Amino acid sequence: xxxxxxxxxxxLPSLIQLNCMERNTAKLTIEHGGKFGFVYFDDGQVxxxxxxxxxxxxxxxxxLTLYSGNFKVESGIRAPAQTIRxxxxxxxxxxxxxxxxxxxxxxxxxxxxxxxxxxxxxxxxITIFNTAGERIASSRQDxxxxxxxxxxIRLQNGKIGDALGDSIPEFTSIAxxxxxxxxxxxxxxxxxxEMDHKIKLDVVLPLLKQALM
Amino acid sequence: MVKALLNEINSxxxxxxxFIATNRSEITNKTGTGYKDAQLKQLATHILRISAGFxxxxxxxxxxxxxxxxxxxxxxxxxxxALVTFCRTSRILSLLRITLNVxxxxxxxxxxxxxxxxxxxADTEFILHKPSIDTExxxxxxxxx
Numbered sequence: 482x483x484x485x486x487x488x489x490x491x492x493l494p495s496l497i498q499l500n501c502m503e504r505n506t507a508k509l510t511i512e513h514g515g516k517f518g519f520v521y522f523d524d525g526q527v528x529x530x531x532x533x534x535x536x537x538x539x540x541x542x543x544x545l546t547l548y549s550g551n552f553k554v555e556s557g558i559r560a561p562a563q564t565i566r567x568x569x570x571x572x573x574x575x576x577x578x579x580x581x582x583x584x585x586x587x588x589x590x591x592x593x594x595x596x597x598x599x600x601x602x603x604x605x606x607i608t609i610f611n612t613a614g615e616r617i618a619s620s621r622q623d624x625x626x627x628x629x630x631x632x633x634i635r636l637q638n639g640k641i642g643d644a645l646g647d648s649i650p651e652f653t654s655i656a657x658x659x660x661x662x663x664x665x666x667x668x669x670x671x672x673x674x675e676m677d678h679k680i681k682l683d684v685v686l687p688l689l690k691q692a693l694m
Numbered sequence: 695m696v697k698a699l700l701n702e703i704n705s706x707x708x709x710x711x712x713f714i715a716t717n718r719s720e721i722t723n724k725t726g727t728g729y730k731d732a733q734l735k736q737l738a739t740h741i742l743r744i745s746a747g748f749x750x751x752x753x754x755x756x757x758x759x760x761x762x763x764x765x766x767x768x769x770x771x772x773x774x775x776a777l778v779t780f781c782r783t784s785r786i787l788s789l790l791r792i793t794l795n796v797x798x799x800x801x802x803x804x805x806x807x808x809x810x811x812x813x814x815x816a817d818t819e820f821i822l823h824k825p826s827i828d829t830e831x832x833x834x835x836x837x838x839x
Contacts, residue, residue: 650767655758
């Protein structure tokens with residue numbers, strides 16, 4: 482029987498460690514934002530990985546940056562090729578060092594924030610944008626949010642605060658058909674969170690507030 | 695009827711005023727709010743602009759809520775008007791939302807209100823027309839249309 486789950490609950494380093502220590506021969510499939518990644522284990526060693534366009538160690542590094550995504554581990558499946566020869570322990574250590582070094586990269590700067598926000602039920606997508614409507618970071622690269630609309634909402638939010646002699650609202654919730662858009666700020670940056678329309682604001686907003694701290 | 699409905703909302707504990715604005719941002723009815731009409735009109739304008747912005751993208755806004763530390767502005771939006779409520783406590787928000795839904799449905803069925811409204815409304819995007827928008831808004835709107 483395949484082991485299935487989400488990286489939100491079980492991180493990739495733990496998954497790799499588990500399979501290697503159990504001396505498994507298996508295929509690990511990860512799906513994130515419509516893209517698929519694969520890690521193959523052979524008798525407890527990581528022997529091959531793919532995450533388009535990367536293969537081998539580079540694919541492992543890329544996969545380790547994912548903070549969410551469905552995974553499946555299927556036992557007994559052998560790798561189609563051997564592209565990794567490093568011991569799994571060294572592979573993981575090198576990859577995690579590389580991740581630490583790249584923490585300042587704009588692309589990954591908000592990964593931990595996204596990770597925290599995705600623990601809140603109903604969060605579908607997160608976009609950090611500036612007042613000109615340019616994307617700073619986004620939790621999903623395959624989705625193109627209406628950045629100019631977000632900037633327009635941000636502008637109106639500021640003016641609403643002005644009209645009432647107050648600051649910009651801490652949270653703005655907009656219900657649109659099947660979605661709720663939550664606008665807020667994080668470290669003086671603007672954040673748009675797309676959520677399922679069924680969420681209860683009274684429950685979700687305190688959790689979002691906590692995740693944004 | 696409209697006045698009675700607004701009074702009912704305003705009598706809820708923690709509610710500090712309620713008003714109705716047409717989609718031209720004209721304040722038609724208000725109860726309890728301490729703000730000047732010019733302030734309410736300005737507030738309504740920006741609320742309706744958010745709704746109109748989504749409308750440009752083919753999306754219909756039905757509810758808008760603004761949260762500050764100790765202030766909540768809860769809005770229900772229809773095609774022709776907005777019902778805006780000021781509230782000072784989060785404890786009654788669930789009940790307030792239900793009450794506002796009932797009020798919206800009663801207003802939509804009220805023949806007198808609907809008849810009066812007909813002569814005061816415009817198309818949804820009226821609020822985005824020049825010259826009332828500033829250059830920053832104009833620049834962003836250019837990309838939305």
